[in-house]
Amino acid sequence: MKHFDYIFTGTGLSALMTVYKMVLSGKFKDKSILLIDENTKKSNDRTWCFWGKEEVIWHKSISKKWDSALFANKDFRRDLDLKPYQYNMVRGLDFYTQVFDLISKQENITFVNQKVTAIEESENVILIQTASESFSCSKLLNSIYNKQKAENQTKYPVLQQHFIGWFIKSEQPVFNPEQATFMDFSVEQKGNTRFMYVLPTSKTDALLEYTLFSKNLLPKQEYETEIKNYIQKLGITNYEIIEKEQGSIPMTCYPFWKLNTKNVINIGTSGGWTKASTGYTFKNSDKKSTELVLFLTTETDFTKFHKRTKYWLYDLLLLDILDRKNELGSSIFSSMFKKGNPTLIFKFLDEETSLTEDIKVILKCPKILFIKAIFHVAFRKIK
Structure with a gap:
């Protein structure tokens, strides 16, 4: 069984941001690091967006920026001047490429494409089991979401930001590539919080997402029917679907940090890093990962990391x-x-x-x- 100083179980956004910044800091060259995930991170499986004022280290992964956004419902439409902010789009594959281009060159970092089946913690060592191997570490950073812990309790509401999105190419030039549609509540609400989200990259190309903030997911057909209806409302009669994506992001204030131990920390959605009221993940994970890397250079007890605001x-x-x-x-x-x-x-x-x-x-x-x-x-x- 091989032992590592740090093991990341799950290589989602938070884990990759953290290990990327560990490399950039130059302070972990003598530490062995293992990343374990069943996903190879070689496909464009999701899109993240965030607003910001300054250039960030992820600038290579930003594929589109907007200075203006639209907010709308059935009664009004408002153009939002975002300056000094810009709304930024990061496609999953671009982000993965940026991160793995750097960490693949590090002799102290190993990536294992396997599914974690069990985690066992003793006083000083954590054991991680996959279907075919076992590993041990001194410190574990876990981003595998524990759905039962959050949903099998009643103190803290648990909603989902759930969506299906289509990247389309339209024959009609109907989109304004200089403006993102942040929230369009003009769609039927049907007793929920439902809106369309549109990220145009040209006059004919855009990502359209039908999104809900609610408890229960819908049948796939319902999301796609609403997207088709919205496309028709935009005046598009002929289009091609280039890619599809879907997701469900927990929205909760459940105190995930209380599950941290001295040697195990939950990060990302598993650690409560998602912005609970909106489901936005990128900016919060960027901040938290920076804080965590600094913490790792000065502290050893993960129970001291979280601060509630x-x-x-x-x-x-x-x-x-x-x-x-x-x-x-x-x-x-x-x-x-x-x-x-x-x-x-x-x-x-x-x-x-x-x-x-x-x-x-x-x-x-x-x-x-x-x-x-x-x-x-x-x-x-x-x-």
Whole structure:
């Protein structure tokens, strides 16, 4: 059995960001690192987006940027000037290529294309079992999501950001390649929070995603029927589907960090790194992975890593409302974006606002709903 200093079980976004930054730091050259995943990361299996102001280390993976976004519902449409932010699109394969181009050159890093079947922790050593091999390590960074832990409890609401997306090429030049559609709630809500999300890369090419924030997934046909209806509404009569993608991202304030031990840390969605109120993952994982790499250079006890912030409570209040009254999502987001300052809203969603700025954003939302949510959350005795 081969022993490693660090093992990553699962090589999703958070794991790859972390190991990439470990290499860049130059402080882990003498540490043996193993990555284990059943996925080879050689296909374009997902798309991430994030807004930002400065150039990031992932600039090679950004395939498109927008300075403007559209927010819409049945009653109004608003063009959002994002400056000084830009909305960035990262395609999965581009990100994987950037990361593996670097880590494949490192003699101390090994990638094993296998499925993890068991993890056992003793006081000083963690054992990882796959179908054909066993490994051990001193520190484990796990990003394999434990669905049962989050969903088999009632204190914390668990919704899903679930979607199916089509990359299409249209014969009609209907798209504005200079503007992303951030949320279009003009689609039928059907008792849920449902919207279309459109990322145009040219006048004829775009990714269209039918997205829900709700508890239960839909039959595949329902997502695709809604995409077809939206394409028709745009005036497109002839088009080709280039690629498809689908996903379901947990939206919850469940305290995953409480599952961390001295030598095992849960990262990514498994560690609560996903932004609970929106399902956005890229920016949060970028921040958290930077914090984790710095932590690894100074600390050894993973139970000390997490710090809960005021944004955890804000997210919890929104999820509490959507858990009980899922149909209210459109009105909540619409009230925020109808007259709110887009720059301030994105700063708020990035968890970088002062308390005064928080209040400016929150006051745009339906006040009675959130006051009731405060009492409901308090009644649940959430800590």
